[in-house]
Amino acid sequence: MPDIDLAGPGAARRLTGYLVRPDGEGPWPGVVLVHEAFGLDPVQRGLAETMAGLGYLTLAVDLFSNGGARRCLVSTFRSLVSGKGPALDDIATGREYLRSSPECTGKVGIIGFCMGGGFALLTAPDFDASAPNYGFLPRDESVLENACPIVASYGGKDVSLRGAAAKLEATLTKAGVPHDVKEYPGAGHSFLNGGESGPKIMRPLLRVAGMGPEPVAAADAWARIDAFFTEHLAAPAR
Incomplete structure (x- = not known):
């Protein structure tokens, strides 16, 4: 499926997206997917297809x-840290594209991986459900006080996010946000990926660092995401 133009004619900035429709007839609930730091590569597109296969x-x-x-990585991470900037605008554009589509029920969730998981937490107040996967917690955790329901997954072997799952659990419990947070002891970073990602020259190093697919944990995480999104996105918003 070709990418679609989200910016429109005459826009100052280019913005594209990969739109995947479920089988059957809509309308369907919508989900914005935010990719990891290596970009919207075939692995991340595969995750979008998995999400569509669940009916979104x-x-x-x-x-x-x-x-x-x-060119964009530094500015994108700057947006993640500051909570403002073009990356946030791009995610909002994707959300409104889905909400205005006749193929969408009007209910829209967000799912993100790695860097995208951080954005899924940061923008959780703007969606109907959020699934951050191994995402960094917002610098200003008060943004989570008004968050939508959150289903989050972390790897116990992910040294870059040690303690993040427990901290997120405590923050969401205190804020009264419906949530399902789970850490998988045998999984590392990027364990939901269906294959190796990143530049080929870096993949041996990523494997040594424990990053990459972990099918058993991934299957459980997908089941939790499916059940959680079914609960919070099934009711039509229109």
Whole structure:
């Protein structure tokens, strides 16, 4: 399926996305997918297809549309840290694209992986359900006080996010946000990926660091995401 133009004619910035429709007839609940730091590569597109297979009109927004990862990565992480900037605007554009689509019920969730998991937490107040996967917690955790329901997954072997699952659990419990947070002891970072991602030259190093697929944990995490999104996105918003 070809990418779609989300920016429209005459836009100052380029923005594309990968839209995947479920089988059958809509309308369907929508899901914005936010990719990991390596970009919207075939592995991340595969995750969008998995989400569509669960029955969601899925739009993977390419945060690196306007120049590629080399040019956009720093500014995108700057948006993640500051809570403002083009990356947040791009995610909002994707959300409104789905909400305005006749193929969508009007209910829209967000799912993110790695860097995208951080954005799924940061923008949780703007969606109907959120699934951050191994995402960094917002610097200002008060944004989670008004968050939508959250289903989050972390790997116990992910040294970059040690303690994040427990901290998120405590924050959401205190805020009274419906949630399901789980840490998988045998999994590391990027365990939901269906294959190895990132530049080929880096993949041996990523494997040594314990990053990559872990099918058993991934199957359980997908089942939890499916059940949680069914509960919180099934009721039509229109």
